[in-house]
Amino acid sequence: MRVAELGLDPRIVEILKAQGIEELYPPQADAIGPALLGENLVLAIPTASGKSLVAYLAILASVLRGGKALYIVPLRALATEKYDQLRAFEPLGIKVGISMGDYDSVDPSLEKFDVMVATSERADSLLRHRTNWLQRLSVVVADEVHLINDADRGPTLEVTLAKLRQVNPKAQVLALSATIQNSNQLAEWLEAEHVTSDWRPVPLKQGVYFDGLVHFVDGAVQPVDVEEDDLSGLVTDIMATGGQALIFVNTRRSTEALARSLSRDVRQKLVEKDVDHLAKVSEALVRGQEEATSMGARLGRCIEGGVAFHHAGLTNDQRGRVEKEFRKGRLRCIVATPTLAMGVDLPARRVVIRDLNRFDVNYGLTPIPVLEVKQMCGRAGRPRYDPYGEAILFAKELDDVDELMEEYFRSPPEAIESKLGSEPALRMHVLANVATGHAGSEEELFAFFNRTFFAFQGDVDSIRGKIVEVLTFLEKEEFINRHDGFLKATFFGKRTSDLYIDPLSAVKMRDALRKSRDDPIFHLWSICATPDMPKLYLRRGDYAWVEQKIEEAEFTFPIEDYDFFLAEVKTAALLDDWIAERTE
Ligand SMILES: Nc1ncnc2c1ncn2[C@@H]1O[C@H](COP(=O)(O)OP(=O)(O)OP(=O)(O)O)[C@@H](O)[C@H]1O
Numbered sequence: 209m210r211v212a213e214l215g216l217d218p219r220i221v222e223i224l225k226a227q228g229i230e231e232l233y234p235p236q237a238d239a240i241g242p243a244l245l246g247e248n249l250v251l252a253i254p255t256a257s258g259k260s261l262v263a264y265l266a267i268l269a270s271v272l273r274g275g276k277a278l279y280i281v282p283l284r285a286l287a288t289e290k291y292d293q294l295r296a297f298e299p300l301g302i303k304v305g306i307s308m309g310d311y312d313s314v315d316p317s318l319e320k321f322d323v324m325v326a327t328s329e330r331a332d333s334l335l336r337h338r339t340n341w342l343q344r345l346s347v348v349v350a351d352e353v354h355l356i357n358d359a360d361r362g363p364t365l366e367v368t369l370a371k372l373r374q375v376n377p378k379a380q381v382l383a384l385s386a387t388i389q390n391s392n393q394l395a396e397w398l399e400a401e402h403v404t405s406d407w408r409p410v411p412l413k414q415g416v417y418f419d420g421l422v423h424f425v426d427g428a429v430q431p432v433d434v435e436e437d438d439l440s441g442l443v444t445d446i447m448a449t450g451g452q453a454l455i456f457v458n459t460r461r462s463t464e465a466l467a468r469s470l471s472r473d474v475r476q477k478l479v480e481k482d483v484d485h486l487a488k489v490s491e492a493l494v495r496g497q498e499e500a501t502s503m504g505a506r507l508g509r510c511i512e513g514g515v516a517f518h519h520a521g522l523t524n525d526q527r528g529r530v531e532k533e534f535r536k537g538r539l540r541c542i543v544a545t546p547t548l549a550m551g552v553d554l555p556a557r558r559v560v561i562r563d564l565n566r567f568d569v570n571y572g573l574t575p576i577p578v579l580e581v582k583q584m585c586g587r588a589g590r591p592r593y594d595p596y597g598e599a600i601l602f603a604k605e606l607d608d609v610d611e612l613m614e615e616y617f618r619s620p621p622e623a624i625e626s627k628l629g630s631e632p633a634l635r636m637h638v639l640a641n642v643a644t645g646h647a648g649s650e651e652e653l654f655a656f657f658n659r660t661f662f663a664f665q666g667d668v669d670s671i672r673g674k675i676v677e678v679l680t681f682l683e684k685e686e687f688i689n690r691h692d693g694f695l696k697a698t699f700f701g702k703r704t705s706d707l708y709i710d711p712l713s714a715v716k717m718r719d720a721l722r723k724s725r726d727d728p729i730f731h732l733w734s735i736c737a738t739p740d741m742p743k744l745y746l747r748r749g750d751y752a753w754v755e756q757k758i759e760e761a762e763f764t765f766p767i768e769d770y771d772f773f774l775a776e777v778k779t780a781a782l783l784d785d786w787i788a789e790r791t792e
């Protein structure tokens with residue numbers, strides 16, 4: 209199907225033509241009808257198959273008729289990518305804005321934008337206090353909608369979508385994802401057209417690396433020219449084909465350590481012109497820092513060798529520069545945490561997933577979900593950049609090869625499940641509904657929660673029960689008052705809701721403040737004892753000194769959760785040392 213035959217504004221056709229897009233991909237052709245007609249759509253088609261274009265065209269059609277659009281993404285890198293791509297359409301007279309974390313092109317003047325790109329948390333906060341804007345929205349895109357499955361971030365996205373559909377049922381919802389097994393359920397929930405396909409524009413070869421060989425799913429075995437180091441061999445080997453590499457590891461510290469060691473080897477393979485350019489990039493990055501940091505300096509040094517690290521601690525300026533230089537092909541390799549795992553369109557001919565486990569505060573080292581691994585794999589082989597892609601898992605032993613192949617490549621991803629039923633999520637969202645004035649009575653709360661994916665997947669009676677329990681807690685702890693059946697948030701309730709913290713955290717901090725203690729370690733501990741605070745891991749060698757600290761501070765030992773308590777105190781002690789600028 210030709211773009212020119214879709215009946216679009218001719219300027220759109222021209223802009224796309226200039227980007228080399230004249231023909232729709234087959235799954236795009238399946239989806240474009242409902243998209244342009246303003247119907248809800250769940251588009252569950254493979255990575256790199258062009259889901260965004262379908263969403264852009266739906267947005268443009270609607271905005272040119274006077275509508276407003278919100279494009280929700282999970283990651284900052286993705287927000288900037290979508291913002292840049294949508295801005296290509298500004299010659300049509302539309303205005304695009306972006307809102308993510310510490311960088312905001314909006315706020316007071318939200319009204320003047322026709323399209324807003326926002327990370328899911330920002331989208332929620334944009335909609336909380338701006339009912340007018342919410343009512344004017346004509347299209348909402350939930351990109352990487354499998355985020356609903358994420359225990360921390362999923363409930364906010366789910367609640368945003370449910371709220372939108374309640375306040376503004378006419379708005380079109382487009383939900384996009386490559387990795388949902390139960391997309392039919394999502395489509396039913398959203399009362400949406402459902403388009404699925406297996407078609408990918410660029411072949412993605414998937415394999416497992418062990419000891420100099422990549423074992424591909426199709427049975428092929430390919431040697432990799434590694435000298436001493438496996439990972440640096442995987443990188444320089446793909447560079448020899450003119451490609452670039454993206455490596456996923458599980459901690460920020462690992463991104464930096466690996467980028468540093470790879471940059472030494474990659475540098476040997478660079479021509480002089482590249483080295484000169486990278487030196488300038490590095491210098492500009494270091495000079496451009498608002499505040500000189502040692503991390504900035506480390507990043508600069510890696511970049512000189514053609515490699516960068518990418519994690520949530522980078523400033524937006526650093527992140528933007530790294531992504532840009534990688535897109536231009538000057539940086540040959542990025543080592544990232546999951547900050548680049550979803551949706552981003554990068555020239556990564558080879559993706560390597562080194563770590564398949566990640567540290568979880570509650571469970572220790574846990575395997576990364578299949579869904580996430582598939583997302584990371586999908587960063588390889590993007591049509592704009594590469595004729596093929598390779599996604600390679602890293603096996604530690606030969607025996608792991610088959611197992612990894614089975615688990616990650618031959619099995620479907622996990623079904624997505626609402627996480628709104630977890631206690632912290634329910635506490636936060638019940639309170640938010642009351643504090644923002646969205647629900648003014650118990651019945652209105654039930655009515656709202658009945659519209660969530662959580663209710664769709666679960667049993668409505670048990671949800672009522674849970675909401676009643678949460679309300680009882682919120683009333684008892686003075687977040688909410690009830691008069692004649694009307695619910696109203698107190699000042700404490702509003703403040704807690706605005707801070708996006710678990711009400712239980714607020715209770716713990718409030719109770720600590722009411723105690724007649726003014727020693728900093730006590731209050732630091734009370735912060736560290738909240739569910740919102742990530743705690744340090746307790747090592748065997750920590751017990752003695754932490755227990756001593758507890759005695760000195762005259763804390764009462766709890767009977768249960770002794771290890772948790774110690775971890776809280778250890779975390780508080782670290783903060784205390786940091787504040788006092790004590791050295792390690
Ligand atoms: N019809 C087309 N012809 C040529 N290129 C296209 C077409 N549609 C999309 N593309 C290009 O394909 C690339 C991938 O598109 P996009 O990022 O939308 O994929 P996606 O389906 O969202 O993948 P993911 O699941 O990884 O997010 C982009 O560079 C886009 O410009």
Ligand SMILES: [Mg+2]
Nearest residue numbers: 259260351551
């Ligand atoms: Mg996408």
